[in-house]
Amino acid sequence: ETGVTQSPTHLIKTRGQQVTLRCSSQSGHNTVSWYQQALGQGPQFIFQYYREEENGRGNFPPRFSGLQFPNYSSELNVNALELDDSALYLCASSSPGQGLNEQFFGPGTRLTVL
Amino acid sequence: LAKTTQPVSMDSYEGQEVNITCSHNNIATNDYITWYQQFPSQGPRFIIQGYKTKVTNEVASLFIPADRKSSTLSLPRVSLSDTAVYYCLVGAADTGRRALTFGSGTRLQVQP
Numbered sequence: 324e325t326g327v328t329q330s331p332t333h334l335i336k337t338r339g340q341q342v343t344l345r346c347s348s349q350s351g352h353n354t355v356s357w358y359q360q361a362l363g364q365g366p367q368f369i370f371q372y373y374r375e376e377e378n379g380r381g382n383f384p385p386r387f388s389g390l391q392f393p394n395y396s397s398e399l400n401v402n403a404l405e406l407d408d409s410a411l412y413l414c415a416s417s418s419p420g421q422g423l424n425e426q427f428f429g430p431g432t433r434l435t436v437l
Numbered sequence: 438l439a440k441t442t443q444p445v446s447m448d449s450y451e452g453q454e455v456n457i458t459c460s461h462n463n464i465a466t467n468d469y470i471t472w473y474q475q476f477p478s479q480g481p482r483f484i485i486q487g488y489k490t491k492v493t494n495e496v497a498s499l500f501i502p503a504d505r506k507s508s509t510l511s512l513p514r515v516s517l518s519d520t521a522v523y524y525c526l527v528g529a530a531d532t533g534r535r536a537l538t539f540g541s542g543t544r545l546q547v548q549p
Contacts, residue, residue, distance in 0.1 A: 327480070356536065365524055365539030366481065379536055413480045415537075424471040424528060426537060428480025 325350055327416050327429035335435045336404050344399040344432045346414030354378070355397040356426060357389060358413040366413055372397055401434075409436045441525045446544040455512040457543050459525030462506050470501060470508045471526045475542070481524060485510070512545075520547045 328347045336342050348355050354373045358366035368381035372391035386402040395416070401408055411433050415426035442460040449455045461470070469488050473481040485492055487499040487508070498511040512519055522542040528535065 358537075358539075363541075365541050366537070368536035368538065371536060381536060411478075415480065423483070423486050424469060424526065424535070424537060425483040425486070428482065430478070431480055433478075 327414060327427050329412075329414050329429040329432050331432060332430070333433045333435075335437065337437050338404055338406060340404050340436075341400065341402045342404060342434060344401075344412050344414075344434070346397045346399070346416075346429060348395045348397070348414075348416035349427050352416035352418040352427070353395050354417045354419070355391055355395065356415045356417070357397070357399045358415065358428075359383070359408075360411040360413055360431070362410070369399070404436045406436050409434060441527055441540050443523075443525050443540065443543045445541070446546065448546050448548065449515055450548050451516055452514050455515050455519070455545060455547075457510045457512075457523055457525075457545070458507055459510070460507045461525070461527045464505050464527055465529070467529050468527050469529065470499065470505075471528075471537075472497070472499065472510050473524045473526065473537075473539070475522045475524065477521075481539070484523075515545075515547045517547050517549060519545065521545060 330345045356371040357369040360366040369383050370380040371378045375391045388400045391397045411431040413431045415428045417426040471486040472484045474484050475481040485499045492499045500509045524539050524542040
């Protein structure tokens, strides 16, 4: 069983640029959630995709957008990058029927905005 | 969403039992208590979940008193590799299709 993978592992961008982060969900999982984790803080929910539709969104501006593909992999896009967007971006997959609040997290993408 | 309060940090030594308590005074009737563990430069990992009394798995035990306003994660005989941040989460268990709400967690440092 392949776990959640994310790419790239690290990324450096400058203010105003756009970035796309990618996530492959764990085999059999049809739900993908994205989280932002600033240094020293817990992860903060950005949004979730279920069967290619956005299924909930946290308190993040519209310049944070996403996609989920038929194979359940997902992308997180951030436009007009700001310095405060520097963080670890985590992707988590899960599947209805687990009966638990268990989401399987990838290793994250470390984004640095200069 | 029920707010959780847990210690910012804890220190322990190898071989000791570690108990991390989380307060959640406003827990709702249908809320479950879930704990995650996060190592540096990794994503969080589910440890254990419970509703009431005691739950035990191969990693930890979770103790929940009758009023459910707090919970205690117990790690038996910790080792250096248990050094991590531990998060207590409270929310309805709707089969994983929901947003997880993390606080700042408890940073556990295990010394030799």
